[in-house]
Amino acid sequence: MKKLIILLAITAFSIPSNAQWKKIKGNGNVTTTTRTVSEYDKIGISGSFDIKLVAGKEGKLTIVAEDNLLEYLITEVEGENLKIKWKKGINIKTKEKIVITIPFKDIEEVALTGSGDVISNDIINADNFKAALSGSGDFQLKLKVNMLKSAISGSGDMNLSGVAKNFDCAISGSGDVEAEMLVTDIATVRIAGSGDVSIHVKEELDAKVSGSGDIRYKGNPKKNSTKVSGSGSVRSI
Numbered sequence: 001m002k003k004l005i006i007l008l009a010i011t012a013f014s015i016p017s018n019a020q021w022k023k024i025k026g027n028g029n030v031t032t033t034t035r036t037v038s039e040y041d042k043i044g045i046s047g048s049f050d051i052k053l054v055a056g057k058e059g060k061l062t063i064v065a066e067d068n069l070l071e072y073l074i075t076e077v078e079g080e081n082l083k084i085k086w087k088k089g090i091n092i093k094t095k096e097k098i099v100i101t102i103p104f105k106d107i108e109e110v111a112l113t114g115s116g117d118v119i120s121n122d123i124i125n126a127d128n129f130k131a132a133l134s135g136s137g138d139f140q141l142k143l144k145v146n147m148l149k150s151a152i153s154g155s156g157d158m159n160l161s162g163v164a165k166n167f168d169c170a171i172s173g174s175g176d177v178e179a180e181m182l183v184t185d186i187a188t189v190r191i192a193g194s195g196d197v198s199i200h201v202k203e204e205l206d207a208k209v210s211g212s213g214d215i216r217y218k219g220n221p222k223k224n225s226t227k228v229s230g231s232g233s234v235r236s237i
Contacts, residue, residue, distance in 0.1 A: 021090060022091065023091045024069065024072060024090060024091065025095070026069055026092075026094040028096065029066055029067050030064060030065065031064075031065070031070075032062065032063070032064050033065075034062050035075050036059055036060055037061060037077045037082060038077045039058045039059055039077075039080070039105075040058060040077050040081060040082035041106065041107060042080065042081040042082065042107065042111070043081075043082045043084075043102060043107060044081055044083050044085075044113075045110075045112045045113070045116060045118070046084070046086075046112075046113045046114055047084070047086055047092075047113075047114045048098070048116045049084060049099075049100055049114070050098065050100070050117045051100050051102060051112075051116060052101045053102055053103075053104055053107075053119065053120040053121065053141075054102070054103050054104070055104060055105070055122035055123075056105070057103055057105065058103055058104060059103075060103060061100060061101065063099075063100050063101075064097075064098065064099040064100075065094075065096070065099075066095060066096055066098075069092060069094065069098070072087045073086060073098075074087055075100075104124065106126070107126065107129075108126055108127075108128055108130065109130040109131075109132070110130075110131055110141075111130075112133050112134070112135065112137045112139070113135055114136075114137055115135055115136045115137050116137045117138045118137065118138070118141070119139075119141075120140070120141045120142050120143075123143065124142065124143050124144070125145070126145045126146075127146045128145070128147045129143060129145045129148050129149070130149040130150070130151070131148075131149070131150045131151070131158060133150075133152045134152075134154055134156075135155075136154060136155045137156045138159070139156070139157070139158040139159065140158075140159045141158070141160055141162075142162050143160060143161070143162035143163070143164060143182065144162050144163050144164075145162075147165065147166045147168075148166065148182075148184070149169075149170075150169045150170070150177060151171075151172075152170070152173060152175035152176075153175075154174075155173060157175055157176045158175070158179070159179075160178070160179040160181070160182040162181070162182055162183075163182070163183050163184070164182055164183075166184065167182065167184040167186070167188070168187075169187065169188070169197055169199070170189075171190070171193060171195035171197065171213065172192045172193055173194075173195060174194045174195055176196045176197070177198070178198050179197070179198060179200065180198045180200050180218055182199065183200050183202070184199065185202050186204040187199050187205050187217070188206045188207075189207045191208070191209045191213035191215065191232065192210045192211055193210075193213060196214045196215070197216070198215075198216040198217070199216075199217050200217070200219050201219045201221050202220075202221060203223065204221055204223040205217060205223070205224050205225070207225070207226045207227070207234045208226070208228075208229075209227070209228045209234060210229045211230045211231075211232055212232050214233050214235075215234040216235060217235075218236070
């Protein structure tokens with residue numbers, strides 16, 4: 001009995017409670033502000049933000065948000081990684097969308113954890129580029145890269161267009177990747193779950209499905225290796 005009481009006490013103190021968080025509601029007064037940061041190679045977003053990526057000189061972010069929420073919004077660069085997130089211990093409830101415009105010159109990774117959207121208004125040119133999505137957010141990216149890696153964990157979706165010589169795509173969950181407008185030479189696709197992938201591959205395709213996911217591909221790859229475990233499928237369109 002004593003052991004049970006001690007265990008319950010430890011659990012109560014070790015698990016953070018949302019009730020202890022400071023709750024902040026947006027006041028509806030939307031304002032536009034700019035923030036200056038150092039240059040970055042990677043962008044990491046945590047939360048529900050709408051991100052617009054535009055070609056330009058790095059370092060000046062434009063933020064459209066309710067004015068009473070700005071003091072809780074962190075925009076900082078650590079080790080060439082731009083981080084956008086809320087301060088710890090704060091429970092934010094917005095009335096209006098938060099839109100952040102991020103200029104880029106040379107970026108190699110964009111990662112989103114949360115329910116926001118990331119859209120590139122301009123083409124992202126890179127040798128190696130990674131798009132990582134965890135949660136229910138959406139990506140819409142225009143790309144011209146040598147090696148592209150995309151990873152979805154959750155129910156988010158990616159819409160990819162442009163050119164990628166090599167494309168490595170992985171889904172764990174129910175997310176979808178629409179990449180018929182992304183022309184690639186070599187594609188490796190892995191699905192674990194119910195997610196779907198549509199791609200355009202010209203030379204080589206290595207596709208594996210574990211679960212109920214589907215892979216659809218355009219083009220006529222010379223090398224084609226497929227494996228399905230479950231009710232999923234791989235077929236040309």
